[in-house]
Amino acid sequence: MTHLKWLWKHMGKKRPYLVAALFLSVVTSALLIVNPMLAQQLIDRVVIPQDTTLLLPLLGMMLVVQGVRLGLRYLMVMLLETNSQECMEGMRARMYDIIQNQSHRFLMKMRTGDLMTRMTSDLDLIRHSVAWTSYNVVDALSTFIAAFSFLMTVNWRLTLCMVTVAPFIFFLSSRFIRRIRPMHAIVRQKLTELSTVVQENIEGNRVVKAFARENFENDKFNAANRRFQKMNVDVAFTGAKFQPILDALGQMLWIITILVGGTFMIQGRMTSGAMIAFTSLVWAISNPLRNLGVLINDFQRFVTCSDRIIEVYDAPFEVEERIGAVTVPCGDIRGDVSFRGVSLELDDRIILDDVTFSIGAGKTVGILGSTGAGKTLLVSMLVRLIDPASGNVMIDGRDVRDYTLSSLRRGIGYAMQDVFLFSDTVTRNICYGSGNLDNEKVRSIAQAADANDFVCAMADGYGTIIGERGMGLSGGQKQRISLARALAKKPSILILDDITSAVDLETESYIHRSLEGLDWTCTKIIVAQRVSFIEEADLIIVLDHGRIVETGTHDSLLACGGYYKKIRDLQLSQAVGEI
């Protein structure tokens, strides 16, 4: 019932249409009973007395009833189809919105293939329940009740004899539900595994080829494919085991009707018309019972799929906008940045520990540290991709959690370590966060990121489609487009997370000079591997295992002879070696 309540809640404005469609289902099911009733009259009042007075009126009524029923049935199907599609459109949009606003950590945990299955196949099965299972349940119930009520008036003894099979059916159904429900959950899980294998195989195609693991991947896919197929067969077999018993119980109704009804007729306790009414309505009692297996199966599948959707709907947001958060107009962020006692723990591991530093607007801070020291997580707190467990990340003296997410993120340009480009033109990738910029502007930004030359060398220049479905770019080229995208926003705070790891020293030096000469004031937070990229920063911090171990300027850090000096000396000797 909780799943039905959940569905009802999320149907919103579409509820009246569903109610109207199900009402039509009741009416059309009830109309099915009318013709057998008229047939009884035809036998008892026309055929047996051989009096044709009522023949035409009765036949006419039968035709009208059938015509009205078909018309109403068409209306019902149209209502259910449009209603269920619109309902799913709303639910899909809501789910997309939830996924969009969920934290990166949540999305990493869920796996893309899993989320895709929930958004497509699971939602479609819920739609099937709204458009098909719902009216079939109502049909079955109303046909059964209408037929039962009518037959009780014709001959209550025979009717009660017929329903003696009901307890067996209910016992069987409850066993079926217990058996089939966990099986449906496993089917959805196997489908998720299959989708994940396919998705990872496409995304990691280069790795697969480079390591010649095609056969291994084929085996992995075939195994997942087989497990999915086997589980579906198991579900079908389980249903098939119950169905013949349900069918047999349905057939029992015919036997009871003929045996008991025949005896009643011989004893003169029942008319031929009444017997005709019973034989033409046995299906109305037996079909709902026989269809029970299919409907239970469908309903259990609906329960499993809605559980999976509810899990996404109800997942708590790790990063949420505070009530009363302030919106700062675009460009009003000055750029004072400070981290005060920032700590973070993930999966019971301390990732950042009491990180404290400040930098004034327009200044540059360089962050250096070993792999996994926590640099990326630290800078991503400024745009609230993750929040600290304790401490404060402040911009212009206000905690970042006190800004609305959109106004906070509008003021910050972030070039990430893992570059992601959209399947779109170079221009639209660069303008992604800054609206439409004229060609000249885009070109000058690309120049600052040292991207103009290689973009101009492409066949369609700035109109070239790049990204997942577009032209391949080298790692360094992607980094420069990503830098241009961050610069195009003319942000008050610019975060550059290891954006020169894939470019040569000459390009790095060019980008360094460009950043020095930006024509607007902006605080720069630069995570870098190479000391040369951050040596002129106003403040350099060195992170190790989530703690600041050294802090100062280039000269002061060299003077103290710690990790920074060691790295700088190592890089210098490598550079001399290369020359």
Ligand SMILES: Nc1ncnc2c1ncn2[C@@H]1O[C@H](COP(=O)(O)OP(=O)(O)OP(=O)(O)O)[C@@H](O)[C@H]1O
């Ligand atoms: N989503 C996550 N869940 C759990 N742990 C995470 C998650 N993301 C990162 N970590 C862990 O947090 C630590 C810091 O990660 P982070 O990416 O900030 O390191 P980094 O200093 O940027 O490393 P690198 O220089 O290699 O990019 C790492 O040990 C990493 O394993």
